[in-house]
Amino acid sequence: MPLYNIPLLMVLAFLFVTLTIGLYISKKDTTFRAYAVGTQKFHTTTLIATVLATSFGGGSLMRELPNIYDQGIQYIFLTVAISIAGWYILNLLALHMGPFMQHLSMAETIGSIYGQYLRMITALLTTCCCIGIVAIQINVMSCAIAMCMDTMNPAILTVLATLTLISYAAFGGIRAITITDLFQLATFTIVIPCLLKIVLLKTDQSFLEIINLLQKQEKFQSKHLCKFDKKYWIQLLNNLHWVFVWSPSIIQRFYMSTGPIQAKKVFSRVVLFQSIISISIAPIALFVFVGNPTLHKDEIWRYILEYMSPFYKGYLAISILAMTMSTADSHLQTASIMIGHDMVESMRNVQAAPYMHKLRLAKLATLVTGLLAMIVTVYYPNLFALSAFVFEWLIGCFTVTVIPLFILTVLGFRSTTPTAFIGMGTSILVILIWNHWIKPKIAIDGKCIAVIANGLAIMAAHYLLPQPSGTGWIEPDPEQKRMRQLIRAFKKHKKNIDAE
Template sequence: MFREYAVGNKNFSTFKMIVTILATEMSGITLVYYVQTFYLYGLRRMIVQMIASIIPFWAISIISVRMGPFMRNLSIAETIGIIYGKIPRIIVSILGISVAIATLSVEINVISFMTKICINSIDHRSITVLATLVIVSYTIWGGISSITNTDILQLITFFIIIFLIAGLMFIKTGKSIFEIVFFLQNQENFKFTNIFKFDIKTLNIFLSIPYGFLKFHSNPTMIQRVYMCSSTMQVKKVFLYTSICLLLLIFSICIISLFVFTGDQTLSAEEIWNYITDGMPNFLKACIIICVLAMCMSTCDSYLHLCSIMVGHDVIESIFGVNKIPCIYKISVARLVLLIIGLLSMIISIRYNNFFESVLSIVSYPYMIFYCTIGAPLILSIFGFLGTTRTALIGMATGILVLFVYKKFGFPIGISGAIVQLFSNAFGMMVAHYVLPQPPDKGWVTLKYKEKILK
């Protein structure tokens, strides 16, 4: 029963899986924040973001054949727990929940931010409370099947509104396509020649390629979508097709930024969405609010569901043991967790009521810690490494230590920094494995042996 609540019956069609992944990935942050950053930082940022966004999906598609032994798992925490033991499983669950809370808080903040732009008279707290209640109430009574069904409608809404906004911004420029292209080529941030100038930005562009192949685990809901697929072959198709669709969606957001920049080059980040909605009829403003609400809800329900699984399945099993708690009680705990997490996210969203402050203060740190802690153990296990609890904990501690060194001495926490932290984690694990005494069944194994061990 809990398996059906967590990943359904694993009979989702390829189309439905693509839609639910896209709906989760294309969040409210994606629309609001990307439009702003593409406008401010130009063509290089667009290219980096496209590469960094789609390559993780290619990576999963390529390595999907090696994920067969884990396909019966319900979460990334369970996968880590099977390989490395209970303590790493609980750590991954706690970090995954912190990432979910951070994401939910900012998504709720996005709803409030956009609603307030379109309707100035509404109070921030009222919007935040109402948005939270709507998201939690419709997520709490359904499992993953109900989430995937609503994702279809939400993604269709997003498609319609995103192209509507692009069309309106094109009209607002008062220029033809050729005039816009000529204008942008004379702007420093949008010149094609600047892409190939060698500096730290260019280095990040090239580093985004290996970074993308190593980053597929950084979104815990993405791994859960893998476990919802019926087979590794479906995983391969779903994530390949999703990467193509995601590229088109991000490109459409880039188009909006280009049109806004063509219309006015003097806007600050806070003024960009005011410019977009300025002069719009109330009906179109309502459409934008609906679009943002749909995007935020499709992401929030997935993260809420992930939290319920990690507590109801991973934490409870790690503490009380497998099959010690009836499934009906696990589901009840999971639904209670949904409510608690939703209310906690609402409180954080009210505390950080500035959208730009919330993105930097809430989201960045949980994701960085999750990335530098979970990355290496998961990737190594996929490629055939079976380690002990001690090995995993040493690697996690090494990754966090390098992260704090980066922060302490002011090194850039960008793509290059993330790669250093990931490899530091892996290096710590390998040193611990080969220097310290290990059980005979631990180390590098073949795929068939791993399937036999984890069966």
């Protein structure tokens, strides 16, 4: 068998195993709740794994290595710090999710306070965001296949991989997605030490020589972290909005937990594992820099793949496919919930649609949203152009309009539908003005400003306009008070043990 067929066979075998696992786990007879969030009996370790698999998209590895190579230690620090901040906020919100744990989606949570119109808008914005994220993952699949298999048309395997994830996401629901995420996360994490070994051997230097070389480079020196120049502040402000850029599928994991305590455990531990994986990727870029410090960002992956054996090329391809599929399937499933559950109930203005119709519609929605994502990828074949469009408009609109309202709702702020519309409208107006007039002059992204403007506009409108009684900040329910007491008692007990 020719060696160049090995990567192809590895990819086909990976897709077959993934599809087999997904379809084997799926059940023909199920309820819509089981399809959407499972039975809420997932083990904490399983939830941690599926959150990690969903958060590391296919672009993570391909994007992070060139950025670390080009920007150095400042980029590593900012990326890890902002990621920790975002996960920490989710960790804090988890304790306040008690009143909403029986909901199936973020749109239902917002709609329970602000009515069917806000629920419909939230579901629509979330669906568009999910389609954009899936489109990026499909594009990354194509890039990975083209990068690792020069003799194969990447479109064929890309379509096959997309149809694979659509199939098990549609028929298996969240349980199939969760189990395949475990398999895909394991596949991805193994590739990191493999890449480390490959790029280390390409340097042909000892660890001591590598450390001495890096110490001579200013951008990799620890003192470079304290260099607060204009470029640093622009980079910080441009990345600050990532604290609030939460994937809809990550928020969906709140509703899969047994309760706020488990949700808090999941997100508190994800902070640690996310940081470990992110930091583990950094040495790969450092070894590439040592091997060839004159590369352009676009040439880094070509350098890594040069003289790589067919087996390693195949494994790299399936690792990137694992990352993309674990992110894409979760967002397809989230979009199907928004369409089959939230949009249907908003339009019908009833509390529950017939079981069979809702479940069938959700499965059909998975197929339709997957095909729409493929169409978006065809329209934007360039990964950078596609990412710019998705992050600027689809993810951007979702972040600045929905996330602030969700945070206030979970934290216990209650107001009226017009007040929520004022906040959303303000955020859209701010981001449009900022991107048109301010961003071209100062090169700073305005999403963080728009998020803050949304929250401030809601608060201002609530307290400046007449509001019905019973609105504003509400007292925590008895369950939340009990959980806070338990946490305080646990911290006090731990402090006493440490003191001894």
